[in-house]
Structure formats: C-alpha cells, structure tokens
Amino acid sequence: MTAPRATRTRTPKIRENLPAPQTAEGLYFHYKPAEAAQWTPFSPRTITDMIARREIDYVFNGRDNYLTGAQIVALVERYTVKPFTKPAHATAA
Template identity: 75%
Template sequence: MTGAPRATTTRVPKIRENLPAPQTPEGLLFHYTPYEAAPWTPFSGRTLTDKIAARELDYVFNGRDSYLTGAQILALVERYTRRPFAKHKSARAA
C-alpha cells in the first residue's frame, strides 16, 4: 500500500430543531439524545455518551439508541449541583 494516508472524517451528531426544554411539561417525557441533552447538563454530549455506556447514568434504551428524558436530565443536573455552604449560627450570643 503506497500513497498518503486517508483523511479521517468526523461524524457530527444530528440535533433536532425546536426541542422542548426539559423542565416543561412536554419536555419531562421527551427523549433527548446525549448530544441534544448536553446544553442543559454540566457535561458534553460525548461525556454523556461515555457515562451512559459505562452505565453511570439512568437512561432509556430502545434496543438501538440511548436517550435521556427531561426528568432524567433534571435529576442529573440536581445531582451535580453544588449548593452554597450555609454558615451555622454561633452557639454563644455576641
């Protein structure tokens, strides 16, 4: 085999238009691909795909593709949300 190496092509995932937001009533049960869910999560689409493959996240599997529902996205965001530290009141009065 001679000649230059073949150029690699990158596959861009297809993202549907006008998706409902996960927190809306129609979005809670809507099925998002990991790349469609990524803007609402603290992870990239690739990281979500890897976490689903490693079974680190709850997801919906239809026999071929993996999806996240809006409710699962909200639970994921809640799980990784860090709350501000609440200072406890001092035991002694000032």
C-alpha cells in the same frame, strides 16, 4: 507515501424546536445525548460515556440510548453545588 487523512467528521444530528427538559412537555420527551448536552454541564461524548458506564439513568429502546427531561433535570441537580451555610449552633471562639 502516507495514507490520506479522513476529511469527514461525524457530527450528531440535533432536532430543532426541542422542548426544555423542565417543562411539562419536556419531562417525558426523549433526548439523544447530543441534544441533552445543551442543558447539562457535560459534552455529548461525556454523557455517552456515562451511559456506557451505567453512571446515570437512561432509556434504552433496543437500539439507541435516550435521556428523558426528568432524567436531565435530575442529572443537573445531582452535580449542582449548593452554597455553604454555617450551622446555627456554631459559636465564635
């Protein structure tokens, strides 16, 4: 006989009507990692792991970890790949 499997999964509660991080209201709003994930190329778990490894800036209020809108914008800009442009002084061979 085997033990019963867990049937309940933990899904983080995401608040409704969140301001976008790049707006004036959203720059200082505190987002939970699951809420911030919708504006980044990362999953909530990846963001949580990056916070635990101290790879990204975050806000700690003594109990929970948060990201401000400005930190989300900086995170997205950090991992944005810019298009390659040839230097002006390059000559054809």
